[in-house]
Amino acid sequence: MIPSVLPTYNRAPLQFVKGEGAWLIEADGRRFLDLGAGIAVNALGHAHPALVQALTDQAQNLWHVSNLYEIPQQQALADKLVEHTFADTVFFTNSGTESCELAVKMARKYFYDKEQPEKVEIITFDGSFHGRSSAGIAAAGSEKMTKGFGPLLGGFVHLTFGDLDGVTNAITENTAAIMIEPVQGEGGIRPVPDAELKALRQICEDNDLLLILDEVQCGVGRTGKLFAHEWAGIAPDIMMVAKGIGGGFPLGAVLATEEAASGMVAGTHGSTYGGNPLGCAVGCAVMDHVAEPEFLAEVNRKSGLLRQKLEGVIAEHPEVFEEVRGSGLMLGLKCKASNIEVVNAGYDNQVVTVPAADNVIRLLPPLTLTEDDIAEAASRLGAAAKQVESQLATA
Ligand SMILES: *Cc1c(COP(=O)(O)O)cnc(C)c1O
Numbered sequence: 448m449i450p451s452v453l454p455t456y457n458r459a460p461l462q463f464v465k466g467e468g469a470w471l472i473e474a475d476g477r478r479f480l481d482l483g484a485g486i487a488v489n490a491l492g493h494a495h496p497a498l499v500q501a502l503t504d505q506a507q508n509l510w511h512v513s514n515l516y517e518i519p520q521q522q523a524l525a526d527k528l529v530e531h532t533f534a535d536t537v538f539f540t541n542s543g544t545e546s547c548e549l550a551v552k553m554a555r556k557y558f559y560d561k562e563q564p565e566k567v568e569i570i571t572f573d574g575s576f577h578g579r580s581s582a583g584i585a586a587a588g589s590e591k592m593t594k595g596f597g598p599l600l601g602g603f604v605h606l607t608f609g610d611l612d613g614v615t616n617a618i619t620e621n622t623a624a625i626m627i628e629p630v631q632g633e634g635g636i637r638p639v640p641d642a643e644l645k646a647l648r649q650i651c652e653d654n655d656l657l658l659i660l661d662e663v664q665c666g667v668g669r670t671g672k673l674f675a676h677e678w679a680g681i682a683p684d685i686m687m688v689a690k691g692i693g694g695g696f697p698l699g700a701v702l703a704t705e706e707a708a709s710g711m712v713a714g715t716h717g718s719t720y721g722g723n724p725l726g727c728a729v730g731c732a733v734m735d736h737v738a739e740p741e742f743l744a745e746v747n748r749k750s751g752l753l754r755q756k757l758e759g760v761i762a763e764h765p766e767v768f769e770e771v772r773g774s775g776l777m778l779g780l781k782c783k784a785s786n787i788e789v790v791n792a793g794y795d796n797q798v799v800t801v802p803a804a805d806n807v808i809r810l811l812p813p814l815t816l817t818e819d820d821i822a823e824a825a826s827r828l829g830a831a832a833k834q835v836e837s838q839l840a841t842a
Contacts, residue, residue: 466493539722544578556710574634635805636779667691
């Protein structure tokens with residue numbers, strides 16, 4: 448008999464009932480160190496007092512009104528995002544994949560209005576992830592996500608990750624945009640080198656294309672800059688955001704330049720919930736912390752500490768781990784043993800990590816992780832590695 452919850456997930460047999468900072472408490476009382484943060488969502492950790500306050504204050508006044516009316520909290524969050532980024536304008540969604548939908552629509556509408564309606568194609572890369580909506584799965588294009596769901600939304604050209612020549616060769620009079628994650632998340636914490644992001648920006652300039660960056664996972668302070676593309680000193684035309692921006696409240700956004708957004712006039716797009724007062728009140732509180740230079744400096748400092756400890760763990764367990772990669776608090780441990788076994792051994796040692804492609808485990812802890820938490824992370828990952836080693840020895 449089919450379970451009452453549609454069985455599309457492989458769930459670990461863990462039931463977390465409470466969160467405090469970087470810790471999750473299981474129904475049986477055990478405390479788990481959370482190095483997953485709900486897949487890079489709980490940017491300020493669990494039950495952060497400022498977020499609890501923002502949510503409960505707003506909840507006592509007004510939850511939802513629809514976008515038929517002005518929403519001051521939405522205006523305030525848009526103003527903050529515009530102030531701190533390349534963007535001139537923001538549309539609010541409820542998830543990453545909805546941000547992907549709008550990014551695609553915006554790019555097409557831009558060229559349609561410029562009387563270049565043939566420019567509809569978007570170049571994307573293997574290993575990418577842009578969500579589970581029809582545009583999202585067609586954009587990423589992997590068989591794992593698309594098989595059985597055809598006909599897929601057309602207009603995506605899939606290239607090999609890191610193949611710049613391939614990009615130049617793939618551009619035709621139909622190309623509208625390049626869509627890329629500055630650091631692939633689901634793909635296994637694969638950063639695009641700064642020089643390559645710069646080159647893609649230049650290719651877009653030279654060929655009249657829009658650059659769409661998917662910062663759903665790597666944005667909102669995760670890499671130690673407010674947005675990951677800042678490391679490369681470039682800016683996109685359109686950027687997809689979600690995950691961390693809501694700190695756990697379902698919230699997403701599309702940020703754009705005035706030029707790229709010029710086709711999106713009244714009536715061209717909308718959302719019932721997107722940008723509602725509750726979500727935006729929480730989003731404002733997240734931004735007030737994450738956009739502070741001191742906060743980002745701390746993310747970078749903690750990243751250094753964590754990486755150093757991880758190098759030690761790798762050196763002690765060369766049969767389990769190969770290398771650490773990524774930036775800020777978006778780190779990947781490339782495994783030699785099976786990454787799924789490492790994640791499971793983590794559960795046994797009360798540390799939560801997230802598997803990714805390329806046999807990687809992702810460490811995406813709350814950005815508010817403390818030094819004590821970092822020490823715990825190393826010791827628990829070490830214990831998990833030891834367990835995997837003994838499993839390998841008896842296998
Ligand atoms: C998670 C993710 C998405 C999809 O976000 P949802 O909120 O699950 O729809 C899109 N792009 C990237 C890079 C992501 O990590």
